[in-house]
Amino acid sequence: MTRIVYLNGDYLPETEAKVSIFDRAFLMADGVYEVTSVLDGKLIDFDGHAVRLQRSLDELDMRAPIGKDALLEVHRELVRRNGIDEGLVYLQITRGAPADRDFVFPDPETTEPTIVLFTQNKPGLAHSPAAKKGMKIISIEDQRWGRRDIKTVQLLYPSMGKMMAKKAGADDAWMVEDGFVTEGTSNNAYIIKGNKIVTRALSNDILHGITRAAVLRFAREAQMEVEERNFSIDEAQAADEAFITSASTFVMPVVEIDGVALGDGTPGARALRLREIYLDESRKQAI
Incomplete structure (x- = not known):
């Protein structure tokens, strides 16, 4: 089964998801991430991860492209679409893809953040040898x-x-x-x-x-x-x-x-x- 990922508001097969070569995470490591565990098809410590995500964004003066409640629904939808019982949901937010490479932060009014989420299926995660x-x-x-x-x-x-x-x-x-x-x-x-x-x-x-x-x-x-x-x-x-x-x-x-x-x-x-x-x-x- 082709994994379904989330990219900038859309649910896509992973083979169709594309990010610009000018994305700040690719060029400058200008991005933050979180990893949330899934057990029994449910999210572990989601609230804590959401709070830390916002703190990371604030420390880097980066705009959040999605609210907490909507982010929770994206996590749940990805777990559902990919049939994850035990595994992980990876989330990454970057400062986006300006028109060209520059050390100076792009104008947030004209450069939208990039947001990517995908799942990793890890059967037996709770019973690791x-x-x-x-x-x-x-x-x-x-x-x-x-x-x-x-x-x-x-x-x-x-x-x-x-x-x-x-x-x-x-x-x-x-x-x-x-x-x-x-x-x-x-x-x-x-x-x-x-x-x-x-x-x-x-x-x-x-x-x-x-x-x-x-x-x-x-x-x-x-x-x-x-x-x-x-x-x-x-x-x-x-x-x-x-x-x-x-x-x-x-x-x-x-x-x-x-x-x-x-x-x-x-x-x-x-x-x-x-x-x-x-x-x-x-x-x-x-x-």
């Missing part, structure tokens, strides 16, 4: 730009980080700046010591994860202590457990960091319990 064996992580220097809190399409260095991890026989990388972990290549990073979860505090240094916010809320409700502060790779290697969170992985245990096994080298009980809680609660609140 990786959650049962855990992830192996390497550390790399964080060489990204300084506004990581804006969810832009500038993803070259995170992609390079994933390839570094693959080359090293690992699953992903945690980025390190000034001796402390910032985040994973496409996820937020955590360690657990005793009953305490430690994760970096929100700032311009990291993405303000939607899954992060939900997981920390559920953790506090489960009587776990949460400490938002910097931590080093050495501290992470000495932790009882570690994990990552993202919209596409939910809560994923980490079992090895730079070749050092955590605990007995298997997913920790607390991380697995947080994954279970997150999935159960998210399904209840899905729309």
Whole structure:
């Protein structure tokens, strides 16, 4: 079946959807994006993604081409048309396609934003085999730009980080700046010591994860202590457990960091319990 995508107000077969070569995202990485998970045919944490999307647009002085309610309906319609039970909805908004390439922002009165949405079918998303064996992580220097809190399409260095991890026989990388972990290549990073979860505090240094916010809320409700502060790779290697969170992985245990096994080298009980809680609660609140 040909996938149906959404482009600038139209639902089209993916083979018919076209974007200008002058689009600012193509030429300048001048665009933002969000990824919303789908479980049981329903959207997970949509409100959080919509709020963060608007924040990203505001930070870049970019106009929203669609309102929140209409955006929700587009998400639902794409899920319906593509028969998605478990998967993802990708959304991208760019500053549009002016008549020519220029570093100066185009006039928003004459250049319409570009909006694209498409689905990715991911059967078994909630029951990933990786959650049962855990992830192996390497550390790399964080060489990204300084506004990581804006969810832009500038993803070259995170992609390079994933390839570094693959080359090293690992699953992903945690980025390190000034001796402390910032985040994973496409996820937020955590360690657990005793009953305490430690994760970096929100700032311009990291993405303000939607899954992060939900997981920390559920953790506090489960009587776990949460400490938002910097931590080093050495501290992470000495932790009882570690994990990552993202919209596409939910809560994923980490079992090895730079070749050092955590605990007995298997997913920790607390991380697995947080994954279970997150999935159960998210399904209840899905729309």
